[in-house]
Amino acid sequence: MGLNPDEVEVLLINDPTLNAFALKGRIMGINTGLIEQTTTPNELLGVMAHEAGHIKNRHLLRDGVQNAGMQPFLMSMALGALAVAVGQPGAGAMLMANSQYFGTLGALRYMQSQEGEADVSGARALEAAGESGKGLVDFFENFRSQEVFSDARRYPYFRSHPLSGDRIEALRRPVEAAPHYGHQDSPERLADHALIVAKIHAFMDPPSQTLRDYPASATDFPSRYARAIGYYRDGQTDKAIQGVDALLTEKPNDPYLWELKGQILFEDGRPGDSLSAHQRSVELNPDAPLLRINLAHALIETNDPANLDPAIDQLKRAVAREPDNTMAWRLLSQAYSSQGKEGQARLASAEYWFAAGDTDQATQFALRARPLLDRTSPEWRRAVDIVLASGATDQDIQDLDRRQQRRQGPIIEPPPSTATLPAANRPTT
Incomplete structure (x- = not known):
């Protein structure tokens, strides 16, 4: 299809409604409700291929998102078996956002011609990967029949992705003629899909x-x-x-089972007892940032100063892979503060607010960090970069410097968190 899988970010949206979408920046959003409504892995793979077709053909809803004034605040998540179920076992951690940030997407629509183009691109990509396009046809056909009989069953996905009988038939013909049309999901893939659906139900x-x-x-x-x-x-x-x-x-050797065990013990008030489980999860999947974040959180909550350096190491590794992970930056600020390293703590707070999209607070914390950091250090240069990235003028910086010196105006610390989200995952509240 011409898309590098490593460059496509998949957002899992904590929303029971059936919906999916593509955004500028090669971002694909999928509601948990859509996953629950798929009956086979091939159906889920088909929907993802269709959305990838929108990305490839630049049919993006970004303008509508910007007009709605939405600034998504994302939280990392790894829904263990999903990558395997859709044929991407090497995929990285996925992301999850609360549905409120994407509520207006239901009002946005692709044009019918764009839908046809995405169908064709998706079907071609499936065939090139040795997969059948039957699941995509079945998925559309099932919900087309429901819509015919009940307006109440009109799902947001099909408001933004309008269906028609002609469109389905136009997709069916090349799919049925493709060499891999008869390819079926393996028992292992079916089992993974059943596990995904069960986990979503259990957490939601x-x-x-x-x-x-x-x-x-x-x-x-x-x-x-x-x-x-x-x-x-x-x-x-x-x-x-x-x-x-x-x-x-x-x-x-399932890292997410070990992660779940660690999280259960952590939330039971036993961070020390949770360490071995969290450590094992990281050993089994060292490329998953959230597993490292959970381990770091448990290390910090033991209140043992000897555990702070290992926690900081885990968090640095996490943000190296996920620089927009606000939870990691908040915990890093907490760990540095516990060590009395206020310059690094304030810089981590600046990173927190920068990732959260609040450039004013990010700039203020970066300005607070600068005098406490070595001017020759990468940390000092990063503090300067955050100030410059905010679009502040020289006059703005001077005003902010004077404000900091007089200690005027509220400085908002990153909010505390009672627990990390397990990578397995659970809903936000």
């Missing part, structure tokens, strides 16, 4: 509903995984740990 639905939907009589792996999450979110820590330990006997 109330725990009581999860435990009803996945009763003890259901002994398959996804059901037991969902129950462990349900027990964890219901405060039944012992049952949750027992459930995760049983799953680990079957998949001892």
Whole structure:
């Protein structure tokens, strides 16, 4: 298709409605509700290929997003098996945002011609990858029939991606003629997809509903995984740990099971006990920034000064891969402050606000950091870069310097967090 997978950022949106979209900057957004509505991995892969077609053909909703005045605030997440289920086992950590930041996207629409172009591009990409386009046709056909019978079933995805019988038929013909049309999902891929859906239900639905939907009589792996999450979110820590330990006997090298165990212990007020599980998760997947962030958070919360340097090391590794991760910068500021390194702490706070899109606060913290940092250091130069990147004029900088000297105006510290988000993940509240 001409897209480098490493250059496409996938956002998982914490929203039960069926929706997906493409944004400027090679960003693809997928609601958790859309994943739940797919019945096979091939359907999910088809939708992602279609959205990649929009990116390739530059059918982007960016102008509409800017006009709506939205500044997405993203939180990192790795939904363990998703990359495997869609045929990208090497994909990096995904991102998650609360649906409120994308609420107006339902009012935006692609043109019918753009939909056809994205269909063709997606189908070609699937065929080139040795995948069938049948899932995309099936997905569209299923929801087209629902829309015919009920206006109430009009999903946001199909308001922004208008369907028509002619469009589906135009897609069906080349898909059915393609050599890989008969290619089917492997049992392993089907199992991964079932696990993804179970995890989404378990993290998004109330725990009581999860435990009803996945009763003890259901002994398959996804059901037991969902129950462990349900027990964890219901405060039944012992049952949750027992459930995760049983799953680990079957998949001892799953980093997200170890991460989940560490998170359960961490949120039970036992950060020290959670360290070995978090460390194991990082060993198994050292390229996942959020696993390093969770380990760092646990190290910091032990309140052992000896754990601060290891925590800082983990956080530096995380932000090297994810420089926009606000949680990592907040924790880094906290760790440096605990060591009395106020220059580095203020610079980390500046990075926090810069990543969050608040350039005014970022500039103020960068100005506070400068006199506390060695002028020959990379940290001092980064503080200057943040000030310059904010678009501040020389006069603005002088005014801010005078303001800092007089200590006027509120300086807003990064907000505290009671717990990290597990990479497995759980919803924001």
